[in-house]
Amino acid sequence: MGSIEINGKSLETDEEGYLVNLSDWTEDTAQFLAQQENVELGPNHWEVINFLREYYTEYQIAPAVRVLTKAIGKKLGPDKGNSQYLYELFPYGPAKQACKIAGLPKPTGCV
């Protein structure tokens, strides 16, 4: 267990830095977590982050990378629904890293 400090508020994280409470997440939290991961958030990042949060709200899981890629392709088109595009945005893995920034747990089956 760890914690991060945002706007004077301490938020609980697991040993790998994923937020423990989904409801702790704000856009400021995302900015902070992205900075820790050396990712500068642009509109394309936010598109994926928001997609992930919507996916979680609907299905109560963080999607595996293959599932995320396919689902993004369906919603945002094939030029965004491919792993090259997503890895450019999130070099350490669109599921793993983007989920962390989006305040979701680590995807099931991700090591």
Place this chain on the structure above:
Amino acid sequence: MLHIINKSASDRNCLDACLAVAAEGGAILLIEDAVYAATRGNAAAAKLQQAQGRLKVYILQADLEARGMADRLIEGVTPVDYGGFVDLAASNTCQSWL
């Protein structure tokens, strides 16, 4: 006497075991997976309805809602919240049919 059952009647024989032993005037509280027995169309519902003459039957509402069965509760069964659970347990000797 309060008899508490927490296992599904279609998975274990706890409900039958309880109904066979429970003396008249006692109460049964269904919690966790035992709540399914008190839902419409369930094979065990008739047994509960038969027992209602001699036993009062309660059910934990939160467990019924969790399982998506709140709109299927059979008649004559009284839903209780956690506070009601505590009151029942505090005012009776309890037997849990584990």
Place this chain on the structure above:
Amino acid sequence: MEGVVKKFMFVNRKAPYGTIYALESLEVVLISAAFDQDVSLAFLDDGVYQLKKGQQTKGIETKNFSPTYRALDGYDIEKLYVEREALEARGLAEEDLLVDVTVLSRQEMGALMEQMDVVLSF
């Protein structure tokens, strides 16, 4: 391993929440999706309760994992089989379930089980 596709069946026989079996099974199913095998899910006995619509777990302070069954399609897990007699004994019908399934008789379920290479029991 490449090219070797086995037929896996996850047999679910427990109601959700009262025991951990349903959630454990679901997690293993999601992980197994990464291995591109031929996966079937079977719901027998109290296992059919896992797919009941309208689950609201706020009151028991437990995570409601029933929406996750609707994500299985996105994981290419599309073979969901439900035992007809189990539904009937519980006053349930196909429209009470939150995903599309194939309803099979006990006999058909048994025959399908025979065709599997691996059966995982929950």
